[in-house]
Amino acid sequence: MNGFVLELDRAQTADLEDFRRAVLAGLSSRPRAIPAKFLYDARGSALFDKICELPEYYLTRVETEILRTHAGEIAELAGANSALIEFGSGSSVKSRLLLDAMDPAVYAPIDISREHLDRSMALLQRDYPSLAIEAICADYMALDDLPKLPFSSRRLGFFPGSSIGNLEPDEALAFFRKARHLLGGEGALILGVDLKKDPERLHAAYNDSAGVTAAFTLNLLRRMNRELQATFELDAFAHEAFYNSADGRIEIYFRSLRPQSVTVASRNFTFAEGERVHTEYSYKYDIPQLEAMSRQASFRLRRIWTDPDRQFAVAYLIPA
Ligand SMILES: C[S@@+](CC[C@H](N)C(=O)[O-])C[C@H]1O[C@@H](n2cnc3c(N)ncnc32)[C@H](O)[C@@H]1O
Structure with missing residues (x-):
């Protein structure tokens, strides 16, 4: 069915069985939590694109501006004929800035949201007819399990969108x-990270007045209803997001508005009023933290660019 997406072993994609297992385990554990990657079904991906356009969600605008300003410099550092490998490519909008500046030998987006990836690649191929695209539907946390990537050029990784912030510190280090390893001794990683800042600004970015972020969180309930025959009543739960300054992270949950019981994949779960299920973190970094993590993963910060208000940073990491 997918014109662009490389077919992988089913175990490498977030298929239905992975989803069922993760949800049942997550609702059975205390505190309750469901991994953030499951927020991205086709509707979740479309809602994320809407989030990127919200006035409160400064992240996309600021990162795009940094990339636009420095794309030429990035291309110079990367050199000609690289393979551009993007982790969590979504709609591949920011990628276009790098594609325009670098003209890579191949573009390999990796994303877990299959339908959205396929649609995005059809649009990209329409706009870049001569670009070689090797799209891969996979979990970027399972990079060891990726099939041998079908190209031999110098590998340039791209991990934008503050996606690194969705990972807990030990996961972020494991990803790095x-x-x-995947990018190799000649490779480099271009990373977009959201920086620590005024908590009010952060709070607004994850609690937009149009309610799009809330719809994105609650879409997980719809997905469970559709794919796992769950019985969540959408108006009996609410989105909750706040900045935990001690841990330097936004925490996102769905919260039960009343005592209730819900069936999920034939199992029954009760929720007390106010009980929460964790869905997402967004860790905020400062530059020394980023440097320390890079060092631990044998990377070195070659260059870092920020906006004038130091809200967001784009880093160019090379093997140490
Ligand atoms: C925060 S969005 C960023 C999208 C885009 N890179 C940008 O900067 O606007 C995260 C993207 O990563 C994908 N994603 C999330 N978790 C993933 C995982 N574990 N493996 C692969 N893709 C993942 C989602 O489907 C989504 O497209």
Whole structure:
């Protein structure tokens, strides 16, 4: 069915069985939590694109501006004929800035949201007819399990969108180490990170007045209803997001508005009023933290660009 997406072993994609297992385990554990990657079904991906356009969600605008300003410099550092490998490519909008500046030998987006990936690649191929695209539907946390990537050019990784912030510190370090291995001794990683800032600004970015972020969180309930025959009543739960300054992260949950019981994949779960299920973190970094993590994964910060208000940073990491 997919014109662009490389077919992989089913175990490498977030298929229905993975989803069922993760949800049942997550609702049975205390505190309750469901991994953030499951927020991205086709509707979740479309809602994320809407989030990127919200006035409160400064992240996309600021990162795009940094990339636009420095794309030429990035291309110079990367050199000609690289393979551009993007982790969590979504709609591949920012990627176009790098594609225009670098003209890589091949573009390999990796994303877990299959339908969205396929649609995005059809649009990209329409706009870049001569670009070689090798799209891969996979979990970027399982980089060891990727099939041998079908190209031999110098590998340039791209991990934008503050996606690194969705990972807990030990997961982020594990991702860095695997990316370092995948990209090889000649490779580099371009990373977009959201920086620590005024908590009010952060709070607004994850609690937009149009309610799009809330719809994105609650879409997980719809997905469970559709794919796992769950019985969540959408108006009996609410989105909750706040900045935990001690841990330097936004925390996102769905919260039960009343005592209730819900069936999921034939199992029954009760929720007390106010009980929460964790869905997402967004860790905020400062530059020394980023440097320390890079060092631990045998990367070195070659260059870092920020906006004038130091809200967001784009880093160019090379093997140490
Ligand atoms: C925060 S969005 C960023 C999208 C885009 N890179 C940008 O900067 O606007 C995260 C993207 O990563 C994908 N994603 C999330 N978790 C993933 C995982 N574990 N493996 C692969 N893709 C993942 C989602 O489907 C989504 O497209």
